[in-house]
Amino acid sequence: MTESVLDYMIRLGRAAREASRVLARASTAQKNRALQAAAAALDAARAELVAANELDLANGRASGLDAAMLDRLALTPKVIDGMIEGLRQVAALPDPIGAIRDMRYMPSGIQVGKMRVPLGVVGIIYESRPNVTIDAASLCLKSGNATILRGGSEAIHSNQAIARCIQLGLAEAGLPAACVQVVETTDRAAVGALIAMPEFVDVIVPRGGKGLIERISRDARVPVIKHLDGICHVYIDVAADPEKAIRIADNAKTQRFAPCNTMETLLVHQGIAEQVLPALAAIYRDKGVELRGCQRTRALLGEGVLAASEEDWSTEYNAPILSIRLVDSLDEAIAHINRYGSQHTDAIVTENFTDARRFLTEVDSSSVMVNASTRFADGFEYGLGAEIGISTDKLHARGPVGLEGLTSEKYVVFGDGHIRT
Template identity: 50%
Template sequence: MKELSEQIQGLCRRAKEASRLLSELSTEKINQALIAIGEELQTRKTVILSANDRDIDSAKIMGLSEAIIDRLFLGEKRFTALLKSLEDIVLLPCPIGETIEQWKRPNGILIKKVRVPIGVIGIIYESRPNVTVDSAALCLKSGNVAILRGGTEAFNTNKELVTAIREGLRKTNIAEDAVILIPTTDRQSIPILCAQRDFIDLLIPRGGKGLIETVMNNAKVPVIKHYQGICHVYIHSEASFEKALDIVLNAKCQRPAVCNAMETLLVDEKIASDFLPLIVSELQNRGVEIRGDEKCLHIMGDRISTATEEDWSTEYLDLILSIKIVSNLDEAINHIHQYGSNHSDAIVTEDPAAAEAFLHKIDSAAVYWNASTRFTDGFEFGFGAEIGISTDKIHARGPMGLKELTSYKYLIYGNGQVRN
């Protein structure tokens, strides 16, 4: 334990040193590094994919779920996508150095607020190996050092990926410690990492309840959580059924395993007896299991099962949907307030006043009027990339792109001014 602690602290110290060098590099140099990393990954593809095979084999032996094994799997197609995403990041404008605002004060000093890197960012995540490359590339592009603590099940894959990344940095004469993988699967490494106040400027945990709790309970540095999405769609009494059907089916079925998928449908009771049979048929045709409240059961009978109290706060990440009939807009808002996770929620209505009240009162990162919750995404928002979706309210909320990975400082230009 003491040894592990010292090992991790040593790595974090090196990361902090690298961060000072990194903050002084030009955009051209960073882009050169990203291109070199792409080439290294390409060169080492066979080694990386066979490391991934080993991880998959271990996962099967350990009896991990099909879903986890699927997320863990890299393969040719995903490898190509990973390289493509790296190329896209090269093309994005560099946020660093941008003057966000500038103004002159009556005493003549000029104040410039300019964008700077945050410093050292620790990313703690699970399963998907593409997160390793994406996180490293986004951190580099925004002038930040990345300390990566990936999932145990992807350890071999991540090790080979980071070897390639560091080789790309080395070949561009950039400090390799700009990207560091915590080289252990020991779970104790997470609390140790979370305590490195002197060396880490920000922690981003991406994952399930267990991981997030561990980070929250141990963090001595700022944290931006990428946590669960218990997303709602509320079908108001003045909804267009056509839009409602499209949006509900998209929000639930298009990709149920992601955080911006809908978990609970709220239906206004004025239209419930008309709308519910339509949407339930369509959902069931797509294999969705429906769990309704008492009012739903009253309309749908034994075609659906019963929702328990627990259902309202469950992120299924699966083809399961809870449905509640609400008597009006206020009840819908109160339900979301009580059970939601402040991620993404939508109203479907043709009534602008109801829509504006919903948009104003729902305290979520993204609030939708007549659109699917599935748009809460850095690419769909036009950010060109994303490191994930913040469910916190401090620093960055919702999709986090390059800008959200930056801080700022004030540069003050004077001519000898002093304060009276």
């Protein structure tokens, strides 16, 4: 009799729960050995990874995937290098598990503190980017969590090839294969099962399009760590250094178009617009970026700038399109960001310390930057080794979610025969 999708997922969930208990007591050296061995296996399997990825890319092109999706799907030599480096960097990070802090004596004589512990089993649901398989597996492994990975059907061959390398690493370290499991069915019912198994799964992390994340947030019976949109802003203040402003606003939009930390709206103070916008417009046009501007932006830049609609201010393009708005004050810029932004990443370019402090305080986003490109909002760039995703939630984890975001704390109490009177 053929196993149903539900029975298959229950089997994965039960195995993950059992593996999580083994992993929770594994030593730091054992976890690091698995990570280093997986890195070596990836390095040795470059040809196999590329061959598997070529199958996915060919299928993606045949099914009409757009350029942004194909870019996310590609396992280039640089992406493989990044996966290997990510594993090694996570292995080099301090192990958070078991750390005890704030130990103190109470008047009763007992000692009370907090110990950092794994969450247990983490389910990751993601689209297109096969390198997420490594990011998620490495961070879950180092933080003592078993993980169930459900990648998109468009990356099935790539994910399975990467999973084989991870399994070699686990075997080398003497850890159960079920510490990291990649869902092998592309049936969408697997997602429905994964997000509705609180007895086996402790948290879900979705990475992908807004539709996927909205569905999971709506239907999950397990807590979800997520962000819906990446509507990121750069605000060029009246007190900005024009050279810095041009460099940052160029990089924030054009370094890559697809990522969630790419700028989608540029806000410019009216008082500095003539110094920076014409030069920026020329750069954007040279790089094929379509510009959509407010009335004053169009008056300044002339033909070639489309009229921005109300919808543009709240759109994540993931494409070479940029909306531009001129504002009369820092207050207006902050109000725009807090109204239209997605609480992901926003930056100010300014030499005015007071304006910078106000922006940091009043912009309600998970990453807020001064004189830096929004493209830095990334676990690797933040020194987390890698990230399992970006959270714009306010509970548990916010911003790039690394090792600490995949752990919790419990109270620990030491006594010596103490009883409560």
